[in-house]
Amino acid sequence: MSKKIGVLAIQGAFAEHASMLRALNVEVIEIRQKAHLENIELDGIILPGGESTVMGKLLRELDMFDSLKKLINVGLPVFGTCAGLILLAKDINDSHLATMDISIKRNAYGRQLGSFQVIHDFKHIGEIPMVFIRAPYIINIGNEGEILAIVDDNIVAARQNNMLVTSFHPELTNDLSVHKYFLDMI
Numbered sequence: 001m002s003k004k005i006g007v008l009a010i011q012g013a014f015a016e017h018a019s020m021l022r023a024l025n026v027e028v029i030e031i032r033q034k035a036h037l038e039n040i041e042l043d044g045i046i047l048p049g050g051e052s053t054v055m056g057k058l059l060r061e062l063d064m065f066d067s068l069k070k071l072i073n074v075g076l077p078v079f080g081t082c083a084g085l086i087l088l089a090k091d092i093n094d095s096h097l098a099t100m101d102i103s104i105k106r107n108a109y110g111r112q113l114g115s116f117q118v119i120h121d122f123k124h125i126g127e128i129p130m131v132f133i134r135a136p137y138i139i140n141i142g143n144e145g146e147i148l149a150i151v152d153d154n155i156v157a158a159r160q161n162n163m164l165v166t167s168f169h170p171e172l173t174n175d176l177s178v179h180k181y182f183l184d185m186i
């Protein structure tokens with residue numbers, strides 16, 4: 001049976017993740033309300049890029065925040081890209097899920113370098129294209145975390161148990177390998 005993966009679809013670049021997952025023969029569920037989190041048995045969930053402050057606020061307004069946090073805390077595999085990474089970081093503020101022991105810097109590359117692309121090594125995978133858009137990076141990671149990619153001395157991908165995060169957007173390239181890696185975590 002194919003895996004059933006939710007993509008948080010309240011804001012941001014969720015459609016691109018959905019197409020990547022479909023290309024990997026996964027059943028995709030767009031998660032737009034609390035009932036989707038509570039009534040559908042998911043094998044994993046993706047938190048896409050977008051605007052983390054808006055996404056955090058919407059999660060509260062739609063009353064999805066606590067259900068999502070609980071699912072992640074009990075082990076639901078989650079993949080956060082860019083704003084999704086920010087939502088998972090512990091050190092931001094109340095509107096963030098704070099399930100992962102990472103400290104991050106938002107919009108870390110400043111205005112000049114608002115977006116850029118590199119080809120770089122990703123641990124366990126190899127060289128892949130990485131697209132950064134007003135991206136954060138990870139400043140600190142707890143003992144349980146594994147660093148998966150470092151670009152210019154900054155941590156841009158990491159894993160902690162059931163949580164995978166990237167500062168960059170694999171869904172904006174043709175390379176399916178990070179999504180495949182996530183599916184292998186399940």
Ligand code: GLN
Pocket residue numbers: 048049050051052053081082083084086106107133134135136
């Ligand atoms: N700069 C955005 C934020 O702080 C993240 C950008 C993105 O997801 N591409 O939430």
